[in-house]
Amino acid sequence: MEHGLIADYDESMDLRKLRYFDAVVRQGGFTRAAEHLHVAQPAISAQIRQLEAELGVQLLQRTTRRVELTHAGELVLAHARSILGQVGELRDSLAGLASVLRGTVRIGATEVLGTLDLPAAMAAFHARWPGVGLSLRSGLVTTLLAQLRDRELDFVVAPIHGDLPRRYVALPLVEERIVLIARIGHPLEGARKVTLAAVRNEAFVCLPQGSGLRAILSAAAAREGFRPAVEFEAPSPARIRDFVAAGLGVGLLARSAALAPGAPVGVHELKHPPPHPPIGLVAPRKPALAAPAQVCWDHLSGFAAGMSKR
Numbered sequence: 001m002e003h004g005l006i007a008d009y010d011e012s013m014d015l016r017k018l019r020y021f022d023a024v025v026r027q028g029g030f031t032r033a034a035e036h037l038h039v040a041q042p043a044i045s046a047q048i049r050q051l052e053a054e055l056g057v058q059l060l061q062r063t064t065r066r067v068e069l070t071h072a073g074e075l076v077l078a079h080a081r082s083i084l085g086q087v088g089e090l091r092d093s094l095a096g097l098a099s100v101l102r103g104t105v106r107i108g109a110t111e112v113l114g115t116l117d118l119p120a121a122m123a124a125f126h127a128r129w130p131g132v133g134l135s136l137r138s139g140l141v142t143t144l145l146a147q148l149r150d151r152e153l154d155f156v157v158a159p160i161h162g163d164l165p166r167r168y169v170a171l172p173l174v175e176e177r178i179v180l181i182a183r184i185g186h187p188l189e190g191a192r193k194v195t196l197a198a199v200r201n202e203a204f205v206c207l208p209q210g211s212g213l214r215a216i217l218s219a220a221a222a223r224e225g226f227r228p229a230v231e232f233e234a235p236s237p238a239r240i241r242d243f244v245a246a247g248l249g250v251g252l253l254a255r256s257a258a259l260a261p262g263a264p265v266g267v268h269e270l271k272h273p274p275p276h277p278p279i280g281l282v283a284p285r286k287p288a289l290a291a292p293a294q295v296c297w298d299h300l301s302g303f304a305a306g307m308s309k310r
Contacts, residue, residue, distance in 0.1 A: 015087060017051040018080040020044045021059065025077055029067055051076075103292035104133035108144035108156040111237045112254040114174040114279040118157060121303040125296055132292045140236070141212055148284065154293035155283035157300070159254075161212045162277065169285050171297075172278035173304035178216060179255045179273070181240075181265040183247045193271045196252075197224040203231040203249035205240050212277065213237075217252050220274035241265055 023033040024044065034041040052059050059073035069077060109118055122134055137144070137153065144156045148168070160170045180194060188194050200221070206228075207213045214230070221228040232248055234240040237257040244251050245263035254276055258267045281297055283289055289297060 015084065017047045017054075018084055020047045021051055022077065022080055022084060024048065024060070024067060025069060025073075101129055101292055101295065102131045103290065104135060105293045105296045106135050106137070106153045107296070108137045108139065108147060108153040108158070110141055110144065110156075110158040111138065111260075112159055112176065112257050112279065113157060114176040114254070114256050116157070116174050116279055116300075116304055121300055124303060125299045128299070129292075129295060132296070134296070140207065142210060145282070148282065151284075154289060155281055155297060157281060158279070159212060159277040160280045160282060164282065167285055168282050170280055170282045171301060172280040173301065174279045176254050176256060176276040176279050177273055178220075178252050178270065178276045179258050180250060180268040180270055181244050181253050181258050182250045182268065183244060184264055184266055186250070186266055188268055189266050191268065193269045195224060195271050196220055197226065199250045200224070200226040200228075202229075204228045205232040205234055205243040205249040205251040206230045207235075207237075207240070208233045213252065213254075216274050216276070220252065220272075223272070223274075238262055 020033065020037070020039075023037055024030055027033040027036050030041050030044055030048075034044050037044070048060065055072070055076065057072040057076075058070050059076055061068040061070060107122075122136070125132075126134060137147065139147075141156075141158045141161070144153065144158060145165075145168070147153045148156050157173075159176065160172055164170055180188075180196065180199070182188055182199070188198065204217065206217050217228055217230070232243050234243055237253055238260075240251045240253055241258070241263045243249065245265050252274070255267070258265065281300060283293075283297065288294070
């Protein structure tokens with residue numbers, strides 16, 4: 001049985017159970033452990049029972065006066081203390097790093113960020129790493145990538161298109177999808193899902209030639225048998241909304257941009273939505289990110305992962 005303990009380790013076995021187990025052994029009993037940890041004794045007893053149930057072995061021999069380790073308990077205690085020691089060392093290292101890490105991280109971001117709450121992520125980073133400054137530039141993907149190439153930025157948060165040059169490395173974070181937007185009161189209003197071909201005879205508003213959104217519109221229209229008449233080129237997704245809200249045409253837009261605060265428009269789901277590239281982080285392959293930028297990159301990755309589990 002003892003040889004299977006590590007294989008039987010369950011992720012639900014949290015550090016609190018290991019700390020309680022270690023305290024019971026160090027203090028020689030449940031009552032003293034409870035006093036030492038300032039925790040009610042029944043809580044400690046319950047945690048030890050759960051630990052034994054998860055491992056499928058008895059860890060302690062209980063008597064009226066004392067507790068003694070079983071053979072399995074001795075093995076688990078050794079591993080528990082190793083784990084707790086490593087966690088303590090990690091926390092000390094991170095605390096030390098937080099106190100000495102200095103610099104400024106230069107981030108570029110597009111307006112289209114999917115479900116990623118970038119302001120909240122940056123605020124959490126600032127609270128965790130107060131010695132690191134953050135600067136943010138906004139723009140279209142092509143502009144930001146040029147600034148990244150010229151080393152004016154450390155990394156970019158943006159849609160990751162399939163034609164991203166090999167000199168960059170990318171980490172997808174969250175998904176995004178395309179919707180059709182039209183003025184309030186448009187004949188499509190009320191329709192659950194629409195086809196792009198339903199507006200083939202209308203003027204389109206889009207980003208300029210060379211942009212990812214323009215390529216998405218052209219490809220989607222071609223699949224439905226027409227060439228879109230882009231009569232108005234807007235410099236940003238927000239301006240696309242302004243033009244569409246004014247009744248100058250219809251447009252495709254990332255859903256997050258269509259639902260963001262701004263000019264009111266009708267948002268219509270498409271029956272056959274064209275794929276939108278995922279939103280993620282982009283940085284040069286070489287040179288490697290400086291320490292503050294790498295820590296920020298890792299933080300945003302973890303923040304996005306945490307949001308997806310909510």
